Amino acid sequence: MLLHEKLLIRELQRGNAKAFELLYKQYHARLFNFSLKIIRNKQDAEGMVQEVFIAVWENREKLDESKSFSGFIFSIAKNKALNRIKQNLSRKVYLEYMQMENQIQNDTVSDIESRELMDYLLKTIQELPDKTKQIFLLSRNEGLTYKQIASRLDVTENVVDHEIRKALKYIRDKLGNFHFI
Structure with a gap:
């Protein structure tokens, strides 16, 4: 300080x-x-x-x-x-958020507000395949439900669920490789 x-x-x-x-x-x-x-x-x-x-x-x-x-x-x-x-939020979305939050907390211990981590997270999201990124951002940035995303993109809710799980796994794996100072 x-x-x-x-x-x-x-x-x-x-x-x-x-x-x-x-x-x-x-x-x-x-x-x-x-x-x-x-x-x-x-x-x-x-x-x-x-x-x-x-x-x-x-x-x-x-x-x-x-x-x-x-x-x-x-x-x-x-x-x-x-x-x-x-x-x-619905219980399912909340639980997914908590899983991601727990991963970030475990990896960062503190300083989640650090610009370096946020930049890395945004870069990681940009690395996702286009379809996965689109579905993930509709869920996280626009707050759409799986059903709304499925309807908007003309896919099944199972596809939405699969792509979000894939995105979360990729983000967790990448954050696990992030080196904190």
């Missing part, structure tokens, strides 16, 4: 609204993009960012300046995102 950020955390602990505003400006865009990638809805992502910063403000006196503020707020965001996914 940078010295400047430690000073902001100290000031935030004392209730300094200006320090809170500076931290908000520093992290808002990254938290929004992180949230949007998970829940795929701009309004929900913005609402989630607001909830994260409300939690920061309400728990400001408990902040530990020796620990990563970034890790703290992204952990809150991840937990809030998982709660939203539990509420909004």
Whole structure:
């Protein structure tokens, strides 16, 4: 953590609204993009960012300046995102997401917000065969159900299921080869 950020955390602990505003400006865009990638809805992502910063403000006196503020707020965001996914997605899609999340957590241990990992993940998705990539992105980016994807692409739900499993396996295998610093 940078010295400047430690000073902001100290000031935030004392209730300094200006320090809170500076931290908000520093992290808002990254938290929004992180949230949007998970829940795929701009309004929900913005609402989630607001909830994260409300939690920061309400728990400001408990902040530990020796620990990563970034890790703290992204952990809150991840937990809030998982709660939203539990509420909004079907059980099957949620379980698949959890499997992928567990794989990422095991591989990264922390710092899921790191740009390097996100770049690698996006590159990996781009390497998928066209049909697999199209089905995977319709599921993950547009939030379509297997049935909706099958109807849109004129294939069976079994084909959709197979292609998504294939994509997840490929992503997991590639993430297993990713070297973390």
